[in-house]
Amino acid sequence: MKMRWTSVVWSVVYLLLLLSLLTPLSIVTVFFLILPATILFATLNVRSFLLHVLPVWLIAFIVHPVYLLLAMYFMVPSIVMGWSYKRKNSALRTLLIGSGTVLAEMLVLLLIGTLFLHFDLSGYVHDIVKMTMSPLKDVGGNNPLISDMVWTPEKMQIVSDMTMQMIPFAMIISSFMMGVITHSLARPIIESTGYHVPKLKPAREWMLPKSLIWYYLIGVVIEVFARGSHNSFLIMIAANLVPLLHICFMIQAIGFFYFLAYSKKWHPAIPLVIVIPILLFPPMRIIGILDLAFPLRQYMTKSKR
Known part of the structure; x- marks a missing residue:
C-alpha cells in the first residue's frame, strides 16, 4: 500500500x-x-x-x-x-x-x-540578445555619463557571436x-x-584522469591561436574546451580538500566551507591541476620523521 x-x-x-x-x-x-x-x-x-x-x-x-x-x-x-x-x-x-x-x-x-x-539558431540568439540589451541601450542613450556603454548594433553582434560560441x-x-x-x-x-x-564515491576519493592536464595544455594552445584567428571552428573549441576543463579542475580541487580533511581528521564542516571560495574564486582550480599533475595527496599525508 x-x-x-x-x-x-x-x-x-x-x-x-x-x-x-x-x-x-x-x-x-x-x-x-x-x-x-x-x-x-x-x-x-x-x-x-x-x-x-x-x-x-x-x-x-x-x-x-x-x-x-x-x-x-x-x-x-x-x-x-x-x-x-x-x-x-x-x-x-x-x-x-x-x-x-x-x-x-x-x-x-x-x-x-x-x-x-x-530553424536559425544564430538568428534566434541574436534576437534574444537584442531583446535583452534593448533596455540597456535606452539607458545608455539617455545618460551622457555612460554614453561609452551604448549598445550599438556592432556590440550586440559581438555579444551574439560570443553567445553562439558558448552554446x-x-x-x-x-x-x-x-x-x-x-x-x-x-x-x-x-x-x-x-x-x-x-x-x-566519497568526495575524498574523487580523482579525475591525469590526461586532462594534456587536454588543458592543448586547449590553452588552441586558445592562444584562436585569439588572432578568424576560424570560427577554432574559436568555438577554445571557448568551450578550456572552461569545461576549468570546471573539472575545480571538482578535483574540492576532492583534494575533502581528502585532506579526512586524512587530518578535520571537522567535517571545514572542507564544505572551503568549497565556497573554490567556486567563487576560480584561480583556486590550480590546486586541482597540481593534485592531478603531482602526487600532492601522498606528499600532504606523508608522515614526518
Whole structure:
C-alpha cells in the first residue's frame, strides 16, 4: 500500500512538473522533470510504470498537445537512468549515461530543427540578445555619463557571436546538471523504497584522469591561436574546451580538500566551507591541476620523521 500510494504521489508530481513547462517556472522545474519518471521506472515493473505514466500523458495532452511531445522528449533520459538503477550500475555510470542522453537529445533536436524546420539558431540568439540589451541601450542613450556603454548594433553582434560560441558549453553543463540533480534526489528516494542503488564515491576519493592536464595544455594552445584567428571552428573549441576543463579542475580541487580533511581528521564542516571560495574564486582550480599533475595527496599525508 505504501509503495502504491508513493507511486501515485510521484505521478502527480510528474504531471505538475510537465504542466509547468509552458510557464515561467520552467526555468527551474525543467531540471527536475526527469526525476519522477526515473523513480517510477526504477521501482516499478513495466506494466505498473505504464499504468502510472499513461494517465499523466493523457491529461497533459488534453490540456495542450505540446505537453505530450515534451513528456516523450524527457521520458527517454528517465527510462535510461531508471534502467541503469535496475541494473545496479555504478552511480558514475548512471550519471554519465543520463547526462549523455539529455545532451544527445538536445543535439538531435537541434539537428532536426535546422534541417527540416529551417530553424536559425544564430538568428534566434541574436534576437534574444537584442531583446535583452534593448533596455540597456535606452539607458545608455539617455545618460551622457555612460554614453561609452551604448549598445550599438556592432556590440550586440559581438555579444551574439560570443553567445553562439558558448552554446556547446551551455548544453553540456545543463545536461550534466540535470543528471546530477536527478541522481542526487533519486538515489536516496529509491533506497527508501527498499531498492539498493549504488552511490557516488566519497568526495575524498574523487580523482579525475591525469590526461586532462594534456587536454588543458592543448586547449590553452588552441586558445592562444584562436585569439588572432578568424576560424570560427577554432574559436568555438577554445571557448568551450578550456572552461569545461576549468570546471573539472575545480571538482578535483574540492576532492583534494575533502581528502585532506579526512586524512587530518578535520571537522567535517571545514572542507564544505572551503568549497565556497573554490567556486567563487576560480584561480583556486590550480590546486586541482597540481593534485592531478603531482602526487600532492601522498606528499600532504606523508608522515614526518
